[in-house]
Structures are given as structure tokens and as C-alpha cells.
Amino acid sequence: MTRLTADDFNRLYREHARRVQGFFLRMTGDAALAEDLRQELFTRLWESRDSFDERQGTFTTWMYGGAYNLCKNEYHRREVAEKAMARIDSGSETVDPPAGADNLERRETRHQLAEAVRRLPDGLREVFLLRYVEELSIRDVALALSIPEGTVKSRAYAALATIREKMKQLNE
Secondary structure: OOOOOHHHHHHHHHHHHHHHHHHHHHHHOOHHHHHHHHHHHHHHHHHOHHHOOHHHOOHHHHHHHHHHHHHHHHHHHHOOHHHOOOOOOOOOOOOOOOOOOOHHHHHHHHHHHHHHHHOOOHHHHHHHHHHHHOOOOHHHHHHHHOOOHHHHHHHHHHHHHHHHHHHHHHOO
């Protein structure tokens, strides 16, 4: 087991803080809450740094596992699961609008995509965000969410199919 030093942890914070805050923003739809959760996550990670074991996964996997758990706790504490994902506003969507679309069309497409993602059931939304927005591997998503890799694959497929169908309906 490798012990994380303060220098290591500071470097990892600089590398991951912005992305994990974007994850919290997409999960909660609240910028202030996303910042609070980011601070809470890194505080907890620092306090439990001795439990990090690189043989069980990467720092990123460990971090997103903690981020996911904080989100679950927040949903239960505030009973706002239905308000989660009110908006995706980080500009890191991996789906681009059709070539040649003007800015209004791009904004509308992003809004439609954000709405389609927001309406996904929790299990599908979390897998979609970690796999396609945060670009974690299937293995890392499985580790972060404590679910089998096969479940990640089926949920990712279902999420994409659901979003594809929703986008198709909106564009007809």
C-alpha cells in the first residue's frame, strides 16, 4: 500500500478538483453545493488517505467512489433526488450538435441533452456521467459505484438508448 504524502495529495487535488466539482454540479444542479461537496470530498479523502490502496484501483476510482457516496448522502439528507441534474452547465458534454449548427441550435441541443440526461433514472444517470462525461473506464465505474462491470455495460447501453430516443423524439 502506497501512502499519499501531502505533496502527492496537493498534486492530485490540482489535477482532479475542477473535474470532480463539475461532476457534483451535474449531479446536483447547484454550483454552491457542488463546491461544498468538493471540499467535503477532498477533506474526507485526506483524512482517510491511509486507506487508499492502489492495488484496488486508481486514485480517480477511489475519488469518484467517494464523490458518488457523497451525492447519495446528499440526496437522502435533502430529499432532492427529483431535482438532481437540474442543469449540465460545465461545457464538457461529449456529444456535439450537428456540423454547421449555429449558436442557437447548439444551445438548444445542449439544453435538450442536459434535459435527457437529467431525466435518466439515478442508476443510469450516474453510469452515463462517470463513463461518458468523466470518461472513466468500465472497470473504474464499476469500482466507483460498487457494481459489477456487466451492470455498468448494461446501464451505459440503456442510458445511451434512452438519450438517443429522447433526442430523436425532440427532433422529429
